[in-house]
Amino acid sequence: xKILHTAxxxxxxxxxxxYMTDDQRYILEQLIAQIDxxxxxxxxxxxDLYDRSVPPTEAIQLLDDVLQKLVIERQIPxxxxxxxxDSASRIDFATSLMSDSGFYMxxxxxxxxxxxxLKDAFGDVHFWLVPFMDPSEVRYxxxxxxxxxxxxxxxxxxxxxxxxxxxxxxxxxxxxAFVTKGGVEAEKDSEGERPLAIGGSECIDSALFEAFDxxxxxxxxxxxxxxxxxxxxxxxxxxxxxxxxxxxxxxLIAELTANDTTVTKKELVPLRDMRRVKAYMADILxxxxxxxxxxxxxxxxxxxxSPMEKIRTVYKNAMHVERQTIIHTADRQQTxxxxxxxxxxxxxxxxxxxxxxxxxxETLALFEELLAEQLRNERQGGTK
Numbered sequence: 001x002k003i004l005h006t007a008x009x010x011x012x013x014x015x016x017x018x019y020m021t022d023d024q025r026y027i028l029e030q031l032i033a034q035i036d037x038x039x040x041x042x043x044x045x046x047x048d049l050y051d052r053s054v055p056p057t058e059a060i061q062l063l064d065d066v067l068q069k070l071v072i073e074r075q076i077p078x079x080x081x082x083x084x085x086d087s088a089s090r091i092d093f094a095t096s097l098m099s100d101s102g103f104y105m106x107x108x109x110x111x112x113x114x115x116x117x118l119k120d121a122f123g124d125v126h127f128w129l130v131p132f133m134d135p136s137e138v139r140y141x142x143x144x145x146x147x148x149x150x151x152x153x154x155x156x157x158x159x160x161x162x163x164x165x166x167x168x169x170x171x172x173x174x175x176x177a178f179v180t181k182g183g184v185e186a187e188k189d190s191e192g193e194r195p196l197a198i199g200g201s202e203c204i205d206s207a208l209f210e211a212f213d214x215x216x217x218x219x220x221x222x223x224x225x226x227x228x229x230x231x232x233x234x235x236x237x238x239x240x241x242x243x244x245x246x247x248x249x250x251x252l253i254a255e256l257t258a259n260d261t262t263v264t265k266k267e268l269v270p271l272r273d274m275r276r277v278k279a280y281m282a283d284i285l286x287x288x289x290x291x292x293x294x295x296x297x298x299x300x301x302x303x304x305x306s307p308m309e310k311i312r313t314v315y316k317n318a319m320h321v322e323r324q325t326i327i328h329t330a331d332r333q334q335t336x337x338x339x340x341x342x343x344x345x346x347x348x349x350x351x352x353x354x355x356x357x358x359x360x361x362e363t364l365a366l367f368e369e370l371l372a373e374q375l376r377n378e379r380q381g382g383t384k
Contacts, residue, residue, distance in 0.1 A: 081132070254321065
């Protein structure tokens with residue numbers, strides 16, 4: 001069976017106040033053209049179809065257009081799950097009706113959920129769709145108060161699946177999570193990936209998925225494998241942050257035979273690249289004009305009047321301009337920029353600017369509780 005694995009479309013994405021819809025439409029049209037060449041038996045979208053729980057109309061229409069071309073016109077089954085950016089209730093809406101046409105979506109998982117079964121020349125392939133879920137949701141489903149972390153939640157889900165797994169069939173897991181080798185905390189390489197948990201309990205051990213012939217994940221925006229060649233992130237189809245500048249974006253083709261799985265990465269070419277430009281203003285003004293999304297670091301020491309206006313005469317889609325910061329004190333530790341901080345670090349920095357001393361533990365705990373509640377509310381379709 002030939003599986004096309006993609007993830008993290010983030011339709012409706014805003015980068016530096018610029019809607020990426022035109023770029024997303026371009027890359028998805030290119031994906032459809034490559035699908036016509038690849039002729040996969042099924043396509044997987046492993047979460048974060050949208051960038052937020054209430055997406056703009058243009059994003060909904062774009063997804064509808066793509067699904068129309070794939071599911072209706074080409075009759076390719078599409079299997080999709082909700083990610084942490086999606087609204088679980090919206091993704092779950094009318095799923096039973098859509099599955100009749102070959103579009104299978106899962107916004108919420110239950111222990112009774114059956115796999116999607118597809119067939120090829122070698123027999124059945126069972127696809128287990130597990131959308132992003134907060135540990136509190138899994139704790140409630142199983143009535144198990146010991147489930148507190150994403151690792152414990154996923155272990156409970158996997159135990160439920162493997163107890164019902166047909167071992168004479170090939171099994172594919174579809175998930176949206178932060179999976180690492182050994183479950184040890186790892187650094188994310190993209191600012192576009194929202195934290196899944198507060199306090200560092202979001203990592204899941206890749207060993208949990210060794211029972212599957214292939215595990216297709218979303219959430220991390222760089223394509224890579226984790227622990228095994230068959231445990232894979234497809235990455236996002238576009239760069240959504242300058243921290244993704246060095247990523248080669250695309251999708252994966254996983255081919256399942258009777259006893260083996262091979263994985264090949266395919267690349268997509270964006271309408272506009274996203275990259276850094278580090279130079280003096282005089283040098284920038286004589287560079288070849290480009291439509292790329294650029295983040296400019298100016299090397300000039302003297303003040304420059306209206307720098308963005310000047311830069312956009314060459315790079316009309318320039319997104320950000322900053323001056324190079326030079327730290328002269330050798331023993332001074334450089335603090336991270338606010339764009340690099342997570343929500344908790346930002347709160348601590350804000351508190352430190354407003355009041356003397358460290359954040360009291362009870363205040364920090366209250367903030368983390370409110371932040372976790374806000375993330376849950378977003379996933380359920382909006383804030384309260």
